[in-house]
Amino acid sequence: MELISLPFFSEKCGAAKSSISEDLAIINRVFHIEGIGQLESNSGASGGVRYMPRIGNEISESVVATLCQQLEDPERILPGGYLFMSDILGDPSTIREIGRLFASRFATLNIDSIVTVATKGIPLAYATASYLNVPVIIVRRDPKVTEGSTVSINYVSGSSKKIQTMVLSKRSLRAGENVCIIDDFMKAGGTINGIKSLLKEFDAKVKAIGVLAEAEDEEEERVVDDYTSLLQIKNVDSNNQQIEVIKGNYFQ
């Protein structure tokens, strides 16, 4: 969300600042009508105009309804009650829409960077970051030479209770940054919790957590509570080939 000064537009378009202001007002009106965001103007010497991602309720409801419908296709059921989602996560326009939903929800939190963990959360993280105009930082499961020196932690996966490792390049974050964690899927929340512990090592402040889909919590305790989910996968019945997917807590 870059602040662009009016003189930039005046020079570029060879127009007076007053006509630029009128044009920006028109653009802002169209953004409102289309439900795709708004322009925020600051006046004064250091003033300018900034795009704030915003999404109308109707649009966000329809994006999520489409996703629910796509995910309820019984062909998606995999052994162990998992759902095949790679085709949905492979579609750039769907990914952009999801990113826009997260970005508009988190737009006012002064996020400095988006953190995700390899692999499936990466496109969602970039889409969100793109709307917020901040960098993406990728936590890995394994250290790689191209990361330079890294900080690593061990954590316990929430659902399988296995000990796992996560690493993050030391150069990736400055101390005290406001970060937003984005991931594709959350079950008990062990992975998200692992990222949180890792980020603590960097003195980062986790301001928001966004997950595309959460699994219905069963007997196991959920270890993360302050998250925003777009979808909730309620019931995957492999025997009867039925899946129930409902809206997540984004809409509460």
Place this chain on the structure above:
Amino acid sequence: MELISLPFFSEKCGAAKSSISEDLAIINRVFHIEGIGQLESNSGASGGVRYMPRIGNEISESVVATLCQQLEDPERILPGGYLFMSDILGDPSTIREIGRLFASRFATLNIDSIVTVATKGIPLAYATASYLNVPVIIVRRDPKVTEGSTVSINYVSGSSKKIQTMVLSKRSLRAGENVCIIDDFMKAGGTINGIKSLLKEFDAKVKAIGVLAEAEDEEEERVVDDYTSLLQIKNVDSNNQQIEVIKGNYFQ
């Protein structure tokens, strides 16, 4: 690159087809001046207008010059002569620019999907796919339950001569698709060659290969030749803390 019919715009804007055509001509002219693409119109009943990504030479040269300059920072040198690039690959606007460069080069090849391998190529693949309006398919190093049944191959890494594995979900590609491979870095080309062998199992046609950076080929034989690179890393001298990065074959 979706074809949008003129009646779509007439209905949306409540305007006559002739005014829509005039407006599209203005938009096309601005695109030309800014060097950001062009609108292609097809007339007739099934006609419409389609955005073709295109990038002016000046812009592409300046994007790559900036990247060269950023990469030549000696702080980036890692043990073994590798370069730290995660910060550059983490910047969504840089990634979008790189994607636009690849997309405009490959726009006329009727690409059906973009294929990349986890992890670092993923954002570049999405950026390219986003401009071409096609899906992204991610090859993995390890099978995961959420991929469903997979096809796997073993291949020999070009530089280390180690045997490695790659897997791709069986549902990800239809037979006969035109694909474009995108990756961040190519040394001898063993990984790209591995992807090519894997794609052969899907009867896919590799129409283009785009890599952000190629290493200068040394004694080892390069095993891939039909690729497009934006950058060439010529010389990483750890002792004298010097790096030389030049334009890739994109500009030849």
